Amino acid sequence: MKALFLALAASAALVLPAQAEDVTVAVTAIVEHPSLDAVRDGVKDALAEAGYKEGEGLKFVYQSAQGNPATAAQIARQFVGDEPNVIVPISTPSAQAVVSATRDIPVVFTAVTDPLGAQLVKDMEKPGGNVTGLSDMSPVAAHVDLIKEIMPDVKTIGYLYNSGEANSVSLLEILKEAAEAAGITVVESAATKTAEVQGATRALIGRADAIYVPTDNTIISALESAISVAEEAGMPLFTADTDSVNRGSVAALGFNYYDVGKQTGEVVVRILKGENPGDISVNVAEGTDLVVNKQRAAKVGIELPESVLSRATKIIE
Template sequence: MRALLFALAASVAAALPVHAENVTVDVTAIVEHPALDAVRDGVKDALAAAGYKEGENLTFVYKSAQGNAATAAQIARQFAGEGPTVIVPISTPSAQAVAAATRDIPIVFSAVSDPVGAQLVKNMDKPGGNITGLSDMSPVAEHIALIKEILPNVKKLGFLYNSGEANSVSLLAALKAEAEKAGVEVIESAATKTAEVQGATRALVGKADAVYIPTDNTIISALESAVGVAEESKLPLFTADTDSVARGAIAALGFNYYDVGKQTGDIVVRVLKGETVGDIPATVAKGTDLVVNKSAATKMGVTLPEAVVARATKVIE
C-alpha cells in the first residue's frame, strides 16, 4: 500500500510544473536590426514558455556591439567574467568573440550561417567543448531560382557584402557555385562599414542586372542606403533577410527570425535543464518564408509574377 502511495505521489509530482532555479542568460548581438532583434525576442519568449521568466527566476542581460568588432570582444570578455549560466551570441562576429572569451561557460549561438567555416565547431553533429547552436545558412539555390523567376533574363547578379564578415564570405562561395549552375555570373561589391554601403551599391550600377544582399549585418544595418540607389537606378534589389523586404527590397526567401530565436531558446532550455552543451548537435534552423514588396518592385521597374505573389507568405503592397 505504501509503495502504491509513493508511486501515486511521484506521478502527481511529475505532472506538476517544475519551478526553475534562478539562472542568468547573457545575450549579445553584433548590431541591432530587425532580424537580430527578433532572434533575441524569440529566445526570451522560449525561455518564458519553459518557465524561465525575467524578474522571477531569470536574469536576462542583452548587449549590442553596435557594429564594432572591438566592442563585441569587450562584451564577450565582460560576460565571461560575470559567469552567467549560458551565453547566447547572435551573429557570427559575436559568436566568434564569445567563443574566444570562454572555454567553460555554455555557449548557444544563433544566426550563424556557417559554424564550421567560422571555426566555432568542427562537427555540426558533435560540436564538443562548450558550444552548440543554430545556423541560418541561406538556401541560396532557392534564392537564385526565385530571382530568375522574377527576372528571367538576369545574367549578372551583384553581391553586396562585408568582406570581413565570415558568414558572408561563406555565402558568397555557396552563391557562386549555385549561380554557375544557373548560368548567372556573380559580381562582388564590398562594404566593410555601413558608411560604405551606398558607394558599394553604386559600384554595381551598370555592371549587374540585379543585386542580392545576404544576411550580412553591416549591409542590412544600412539597407536604406542600398535601396535608395536601387530605386534611383532601377536596379532590382533582393535580400536573404525577410525583415528587409518591408524596408524596400523586392523579395526575400528566408527565415522568420523570431522563430529562429525560439528554436535557439529551446536549445538554451535543454542546457539549463542539465544537458551537456557540446553533446547537443548544432543544427540549421527550420522553416522559410517568402515575402514580397509590390511597391518596391514598381519603384525598381519590376512586375512581380502572379505565381510568386500567390505563394508568398506575406505581401507588402
C-alpha cells in the first residue's frame, strides 16, 4: 500500500510541472499609457481570479508596439508563431494587426471603439471565426452634453486626434452629429504621431472654445503637450479618458479601464474553458465614471457647476 502511494505521489509530481505552463495568453498594446496599462492589469487579474495564475498554470506574455503600427504587425506575427492559447490585442491598431495575422488562434480584442468600422468582425452578435472582444465606444453625446453643461456658451469644439486611427475617425463622425444637435460646430486638428501633438493643439487656439480629446492612443500618449498649450492659451481641454483628468484634463466621462480589462479577462476565461470565440458576442464595456479636476478648471477660468460636482465619481482638488 505504501509502495502504491509513493508511486502515485511520484506520478503526480511528474504531471504538475507539465501543467505549470499549460496555458499561454499573449497580450499586446499599441502603446503604453495609463488606460491601456490598466486594461492589461485587469485582464491579468481576471485570469488569476479564475485560477489562471502566472507560473501556476499560466504563462502571461506582454509586448507594447511603442506607438509604431509596423511594430504592432511584427508583434502579431511573432505571437502567431508562438501559438498561444489566446491573443489579447489592446487598442484598434493592435487588434487590426493581430486579426490580420491569424485565422486560427482565438483573439479577444479590447479597448476598440468601433469593431465593425475597424473590420475586426462583421457582426457584433455573432462575430464568427476566431475573433471576439470588447468595445469601449465612448458616450460621445453625453460628452457634448457635459461640455455644454460646464460651458453653457460653447459654440465650437476643437477635435484633437490621429486621422490614422480608425476609432478616432469613427468617433469624429459621431461627435459631429451630436455637436450639430447641440448647436455646436466641430473644428478638426490631426496629429499622426506624438511629436505632432503640440503643433496640432496650437492649430486649435483661437479657432475653438474648448478642446476635446477622444480615446486616441497617439494624443493620450502625449497629452501633457496638448494640456500645456491649452492651459497657456486659457482654453479648457476635455477628454474621453478618465485617467487623463489626473494629468490635467478639466473633466472626463468614461470607463474605468481596469474594469474594462477585467471584463475582457472574463471573456478570455470562457475561451480557455472551451467556448468558441466566434460564438461569443462583442459587447460594449460596462460602466462610466465622471472625473473632474477643479484645479485645472480654475486655471482656465472655469468654475465647475454644482450639478456636475454632485454626480462626479471622483473630484481632483
